[in-house]
Amino acid sequence: MPSLISRRRAISILAAAAGLPILIGDPRRARTAAAELFEWRGTAMGAASSIALYHPDRNAARALIADCVAEIDRLEDILSLYRPGSALCRLNRVGRLDNPPLELVELLAEARTFSLASDGAFDFTVQPLWVLYAGHFGTRGADPNGPAEAAIAAARARIDYRKVGFDTTRVELLGPDMALTFNGIAQGFVTDKVTALLRARGVQHVLVHLDKARAIGPHADGRPWQVGIADPTASERSLVTLDVVDQAVGTSGGYGTVFDPAGRFTHLFVPATGHCAHFNAEVTAVTATAVRADALSTTLSVVPWERAAAIVKAVGGATVYFVDFENRVTRMTA
Numbered sequence: 001m002p003s004l005i006s007r008r009r010a011i012s013i014l015a016a017a018a019g020l021p022i023l024i025g026d027p028r029r030a031r032t033a034a035a036e037l038f039e040w041r042g043t044a045m046g047a048a049s050s051i052a053l054y055h056p057d058r059n060a061a062r063a064l065i066a067d068c069v070a071e072i073d074r075l076e077d078i079l080s081l082y083r084p085g086s087a088l089c090r091l092n093r094v095g096r097l098d099n100p101p102l103e104l105v106e107l108l109a110e111a112r113t114f115s116l117a118s119d120g121a122f123d124f125t126v127q128p129l130w131v132l133y134a135g136h137f138g139t140r141g142a143d144p145n146g147p148a149e150a151a152i153a154a155a156r157a158r159i160d161y162r163k164v165g166f167d168t169t170r171v172e173l174l175g176p177d178m179a180l181t182f183n184g185i186a187q188g189f190v191t192d193k194v195t196a197l198l199r200a201r202g203v204q205h206v207l208v209h210l211d212k213a214r215a216i217g218p219h220a221d222g223r224p225w226q227v228g229i230a231d232p233t234a235s236e237r238s239l240v241t242l243d244v245v246d247q248a249v250g251t252s253g254g255y256g257t258v259f260d261p262a263g264r265f266t267h268l269f270v271p272a273t274g275h276c277a278h279f280n281a282e283v284t285a286v287t288a289t290a291v292r293a294d295a296l297s298t299t300l301s302v303v304p305w306e307r308a309a310a311i312v313k314a315v316g317g318a319t320v321y322f323v324d325f326e327n328r329v330t331r332m333t334a
Contacts, residue, residue: 034056035054035055035056035205036054036055036061037052037053037054037220038053038054038055038065040065040068040069042069044072044187044190044210045072045076045186045190045210045211047187047210047211049072049209050207050209051065051068051194051206051207051208051209052206052207052209053065053198053203053205054203054206054219054220055203064201064203067201068194068198068208071193071194072194072210075103075189075190075193076190078103079103079104079182079189081127087104088104088182091104091171091173092127092173092180095172095178096170096171096172096173097170097172099169099170100166100168100170100171104171105166105171107182107185107186107189107291108124108171109166110189110291110295111124111182112124112161114185114295114296114315115161117299117311117314117315118299118303118311120161121270121271121272121302121303121307122184122298122299123159123160123161124161124164124180124181124182125158125159125160125161125164125173125178125179125180126159126181126269126271127180127181128156128158128159128177128178129155129269129271129274130181130183130267131155131179132147132152132155133146133147133265136151136259144262146264146265146275152274155274156271156273156274158175158176158177158178159178159271160175163175163178164178164180184294184295184298184299185291185295185298186294187210187211187212187250187290187294188248188250188289188292188293188294188295189290189291189294190210191208191210191212191213191214191248191290191294192214192248192289192290192291194210195208195216195290198216199216203216205219207225207244212248212249212250212251212290212294213227213244213248213249213250213290214248214249214289214290215245215246215248217245217246224243224244224245225243225245226241226242226243226244227241228240228241228242229241229242229251229282229284229321229329230251230282231327232253232282232327233327239327239329240321240329244286247287247288248287248289248290248293249284249286249290250284250290250292250293250294250295250296250297250298251282251283251297252268252282252283252297252298253281253283253323254266254267254268254278254301255281255282264276268298268302269302271302277301277302277303279301279303279304279305280300280323280325281324282322282323283297283300283301283320283321283322283323284297284321284323285318285320285321286318286321287317287318287319288317292317292318293318296311296312296315296318296320297320300320305322308320308322308332312332312333313334315334317334318333318334319331319333320333
């Protein structure tokens with residue numbers, strides 16, 4: 001059975017020494033700063049994650065990181081597909097959720113914005129396709145060419161973001177056997193929530209990397225944070241290095257989760273066809289917030305090039321890097 005969770009870092013905080021996933025710059029320079037560097041590394045929303053912050057008070061910094069980890073855990077209890085008791089899982093099981101957590105409603109509004117801007121290319125109701133492909137390739141002797149077209153059509157019939165009703169009092173799935181997924185936007189949303197917590201506590205130099213990255217300010221010594229766009233074929237190597245200050249970076253690529261050993265079938269679905277997208281090897285978006293970077297990189301991964309410019313323009317305030325299957329990088333700004 002193939003691994004259905006094969007995430008690897010598509011963006012990296014360039015290492016200051018071999019084997020380290022975090023770049024905090026030259027350690028000699030960091031020691032001259034008024035604040036000390038503190039790091040946390042772990043897992044959030046199924047991805048390798050980290051927080052790097054400068055703070056003058058050791059105990060206060062450790063307390064801040066503990067609060068961030070608690071916030072990540074709290075939000076996973078709302079948004080995770082891998083926690084059966086989460087608000088999202090409960091909604092998917094029964095099709096309705098009364099008195100939903102405010103964060104669920106907030107994320108639904110963000111997701112719908114991208115669904116509208118992309119004319120449905122970004123659709124947070126594609127979970128039936130995930131279940132179909134995972135079930136197909138999880139079966140011994142599965143057809144290596146993927147699910148039958150009839151099965152794909154049946155799954156597509158349950159996909160339509162317009163059939164999700166929500167407000168602060170309830171969320172309801174208005175079609176039969178629908179199910180939601182926030183895998184193309186939730187990591188950015190959680191990144192923004194953690195960043196907001198740190199900003200509210202007065203932190204001025206931090207990089208939060210919960211698969212998507214967002215920076216508050218620069219390094220303590222004034223240099224930008226450096227975020228590398230990984231080579232799709234070798235994640236330890238960067239194709240482009242970005243200087244990031246008060247910005248967010250999100251990358252999507254089919255290699256993030258694959259269903260079959262050959263990597264032909266991935267988690268990036270085209271809702272209109274039910275097939276897996278193969279328009280780009282990787283898409284990276286740089287925007288003001290991580291939720292936008294996450295959703296925009298996901299959206300642009302499932303549309304052909306001729307539709308991309310209009311979507312980037314509709315979203316606005318973004319720089320996007322497209323990596324093709326020969327590792328050529330094209331930059332687009334709007």
